[in-house]
Amino acid sequence: LNAALAFARSQLGVQDNGFTVARTYTTESLGIMHVYLDQNVAGIKVQNGGVMVNIGSDGRVVSYEDGSYKGRDASKMILWTGASSSRFVKPNVAFNTLANYIKIQVDVSKLILTSVPATARKKVYYVLKGVPSVHKDVRVEQFYVHTRAGVLEATWKFSVRIGTHSYRAHISADGTRVVALYDKSSSSTSYNVIKANSASPLSSDRTLIPFQEDKVVWPEGWHSYGGDGVDYDTSGNNVLAMVQEKDASGKETETMAESASGQFDFPLDLQKDPRLHKDAGITNLFYINNMEHGLLFRYGFNEAAGNFQEINFSGKGEEKDAVWAYAQDAGIPNNAYFTLEPDGERSEMHVGPSSNGQQLRDGSLDNQVIIHEYSHGLSDRLTSGSHRDDCLITTEAMGMAEGWSDFFAILQTAKSTDRRDTPRDYGTYLHFKHPRRYMYTTGKKLNPTAYGYILGSNDKHYIGNVWTTMLWEVYWNLVDALGYTEAYDRPDLSKGNTLAMLLVINAFKLQPCNPTFTEARNAIIESEFRITKGAHHCRIWAGFAARGLGLKAKM
Template structure:
């Protein structure tokens, strides 16, 4: 019997069949046929059995050779030592007397199974949805459990997890999918509309290599993780980046999805213009998962993020860096990935998701770079870090402690002396250094961040959206501030929007900590901009 079929974009039709015996399916007898568009069979695979043609059946044909659902669940409970609704761990049944009601979350059917000896046995199949797993088991007439499968597969990724910025900051780990069921209700590999993938592709992110540096990759090739979604690929940093491209793509896919889910928890959702193919009827425009391109061959020592308006796909391009031998891959520097994704966040939220030109003035464009830097630092924080800790952006890929900025991020005025009026030297009639302006904005926000952490503590849980701790509250205030600020805001307007965000969210409970951070770096109450010149002010309200 044909169970399903479909045609791929390459013209091949895939047909899937089940073997039938005495009008019932043989559960593990499958045949797949691949048919070319011309109509000829190009390949097939089969687990069909010929044992059904034997003159003597491998079982006695009796009226009750299929065990009841109750007996099947009892056998399974004893075999796996688990408690099933209606059946205790001891195998004792407490089914209702009214005909044995099948408990909710349990399905049953009857058919045949080819056992380990190749015999065809009558079985009762049961499917039990236990939340954390979904068990499918087959029990024969002797009450033996012939096969057990778990339909829930935890995806595995070999990555530098959130809190480990790069190979110089900590060990690579195997992590299971950590996404939020609220932000990604069908996980990271399922769009929730019938489109499921076993590759680095899903509703939020499509990750693949672009070694040719093409402006538009017409046929992207996300890497395959198989049915088990196992993305644990070898990595050898003594070799050149293309030798470990699968590991690089995996890290890029993981970090981008984590950013989607964390930002979602703090308010960057469908209605506000986030990046998803399927918006689940929650507002905004879909069909705009992020295309993230690993090891882009169009250049070196850079990364970028293109953010069109809501409903159009953004694109992140990550490059290889040639500042060391062997060269280093930006896909392994989480801080750079976070910096770039934050460009998408700030562009979609400032002025609304359908505006594309609201971070184009000198200061606002510079702040776009600064938000990227400070968000990268916030995501790499661990419990042992404090206001005396100093960070560089891109330190790993640039092989330089200071990274790609003039100063490390520090609350120490000697190690990082930047204040608001430092922006003057980066604004000229000839050109503007947006990254330098951004580093000043991020330096100011760095003070605010640690003032909040000193007051409210630190949490490594970024996914829940809890704002009881300083670092998680900081993420929320930045996002809420972006929503509140006007198109092309100045430093003053962005500052005031963050302060307003705290007033709305916390009744100004953190007003002093926020103002002290701004004022320490010259953006106090008496700061001003006159005659095209930024003038420091250190006054508190």
Template sequence: MVAFNKFFASVFLAIIYASSGLAAPWPVSSKHPTGRLRIVGRGLKLNTFHPESSYETFGKGIDHPLRRRDDVGLEDRALVFVQSHLNIGSDAVAFRSGFAGEVSDHAFVHQTIDGIPVANAVANVAFNKDDKVVAFGSSFVKTNNAAPSIPTVALEDAIATAEDALDGTFNDHPPTLEFLALEDGSLRLTHVMQIQNEETAAWVEAFVDAHTKEILSITDFVTKASYLVLPITEEILTQGFQTLTDPEDLAGTPDGWHSDGTTNTTGNNAVSFKGATTATTTESAAGLVFNYPQDATIAPTVSANVDAARVNAWFLVNSIHDLSYRYGFTEAAFNFQNNNFGKGGVGNDRVTISVQDSAGVNNADFSTPPDGQSGAMRMFLWDITSPERDGALENDIVTHENTHGITNRMTGGGTGSSHSTTEAGGMGEGWSDTMADWNEKTSAAVPDYVLGQYVTNNPAGIRSHPYSTSATVNPLRYSSLTTLTEVHAIGEVWCNILHNVYAALVGAHGFSTTARTNPAGTEGNTVFLHLFIDALTLQPCNPTFLTARTAWIQADANRYASANACLLWNAFASRGLGTNAANHVDGTAVPAGC
């Protein structure tokens, strides 16, 4: 979700949008890493809890009990490692998902009690291509205070309770029975189901106590041919539309964006519409020509401007699909496609893009349910100017929203629920701003970056500071988290840190103009995006700034044999994320030799 924190005409506009295991350490100075206040449905307030993850990385890797056994697969390797590393029995852990990546293989597991998964007690294991463990994250908990594993509340009654309290309807996605770890150390048995409200676009996973009918927690899935479009390297309309012919990258979309035979803004990766999925934009001439010039002097709701918005948003989502595919967000890694071409993952989940959505103004959001259910993007009009402006025509906003789908799917194994804490949710906003920043770079220059200029008609954009390598222009650093509680504000800190990491890599290795289609380069922008994507699957569920930083360092070890380790450490440390950083207190130390 994009939100903004700027004064306009003196008005502050803030869009809010059965064996014992090892317990992860609880937070010392802040609830950012473990909790998040949710206000849902008819004003229901929930302080959701997620056990803090322990996280270890192992550089070149460590052995595991089944290393180099030809007769075992990823699932067996992961389960045996977790059992041996945490000293738990085979009945306390179960495999959830996994895939083989380009430089490492990733497995995602959950803790179990009597064969029932613990929803928020999960672990992830990464193996390098030498079959050594290089990263392990775990939020497993002690299980000596668990509720009985046979429910006494019927599923139908639990659904009715959730529908009433959350002001929505059960969407028929298969419900499950899962334990839920609470902050007091207890584990409650819950019925888990998805509740949606089509009018408000609310979409949550509800955890209802299977013995008391109390709603204990929720997962919020919403993160608040030729085409006349804004090229992906441009941010705002004043930079000019261009006609791009056959922009699809067949490495990511082998049968093209119109592989289903349609001649409108419908395809395997996305469908762009206004009001209903059938209200798409059709080619304006024979041969898949989508030429709809936008007229900024009249209302965005006129027919031609609606077509311009649908086409631009559809072009961007497809382009980011193909770009991220090149760097590892593939079918097996839980991406968004209807047809997965037999390459793994679950299909039937292309992104739905609702332009000029009537549910809100001055914002945008993206819902990321588990792999196999479509990601849902909603783009709103912005009424700060006259005439109004369309968020679907500002590339950085569309890119920001689409990136929520990437980061939510790749962390935690495709569940869409691994950025549920305040700190992780904030980092999600930061990653999204970072991807927009990356996409609009055209040379080795790293100027200050401003997001949201067009929709607000304000060169200062919608963030509190420009993203900058200058501490005077942008003073945000790790210790800023001690006074920040809102996810977009936290995201600004993370994005500014990554902006400085990007500048260091490009400064050292130069810039590739072909990075979008050639991930094999050694230039700094190519290296940066590899580390960005690789780290998502290495980091634990509900990452913190510290664990995410460590995942970046390990990603460099996996892909580049730690060639950039000192550069990365120095860049992180320059904004307070050095080796001695802890509990939102700055650290500027770096490893010996750096």
């Protein structure tokens, strides 16, 4: 504890009279003590001013987070004891602003406000009685919030449980504005999107899908703390989804989709300019990125392995590297890309709009393209460790990176009615056609590719086309033997499609930096031996051999 406090004082500027120790505990398996500090101003807590310091058993700082307010400009401080306090109102008056915002009917003149005296562990707070339909009386406390505009603002914090909602709301102390509001009932959010197992609007209409809680992979849901009156927006621990556009002055701004209720249900007309339905595209981009995060977490791309998260709840891996995903990037028409940085540094996904001269489309509605781009982050982070960014840079390795991304895109959008000779395309909503030379099928009339096809090629997408075809042969050998499950969101060793996905993901962790086709093949074979003890050894070899990458393959 002393080491954490010393670090906070010397490196973060924490002063003893402005912070209190909120909690400490030790995770024995990690050998780390977790120390949490609350910032306060004259004894009143700053809601989002917390400091976290993780100390190893050797007394060294493992990681930290500093959310404290550091402003010194008095004009940006609206204090409980300041000049503005004469305008402040009582909680029952301020509650009217919240009631109007969350659309509940209440007669504030009939509300009864009582105070609860302070104890040794808790400061004084208030209880608001008479609010209709709440599960229990509303709790009210004095707080501060520091906003995105750099203002430290006095607020009344209301805790309200009503219906399926559990609101925490900060209303300005003068009762005029919602400063921040969030809903701790994570099941209240929903998203009108293309289902994750559907390729695009060409294969499926949008569906309003509620958030499915999973405390292992999404301990605090998908949305971060909302400030400046925003209840929910498309930012969170795993991804920040937005469009970049210019304001009236010509300055670049980043705009997220926002929802007061948590219902991300925006209009969409596929026949009109995508810019008219940007919120629908941003929402789909946000949803699929989060779904990929959860899916791959369960398959082993977790915090320790170097996945993309702002906060790593396990204390493993590097933090502050959620994906920044940009929808409708006008600078890359008919295209998309992923810029990968090492663990702990921000990576970006960009998806452009597209046009065939007659119709405009929003690439952020093409799930296969989003999966493809996210999978670049997967393969790059897991090959030779997430601290590297130079292990898929040779021509052959870059080609396989494109192939892995296509493989995950078609695997996750496969159907139970598919057969091994069913031709599969990729990214046709964004590109208006299958952008690869050959369709994905084990049928050699439509796709005759083999190992020798990459000889002399410098086209990474063509090389990837060959590699995906090989993986597709392996996939179908496993599916034919074990069957297919639509519940691919968790690894199931008894089903062919989920086993194939698990084998390829774990092979990333075994293959060398800048692998060749044969080295990547060998890593998959080793992955299968480690997981299923060679039960499918022959099926995997047969899949590769069908495309010229058998035991005696040479280039």
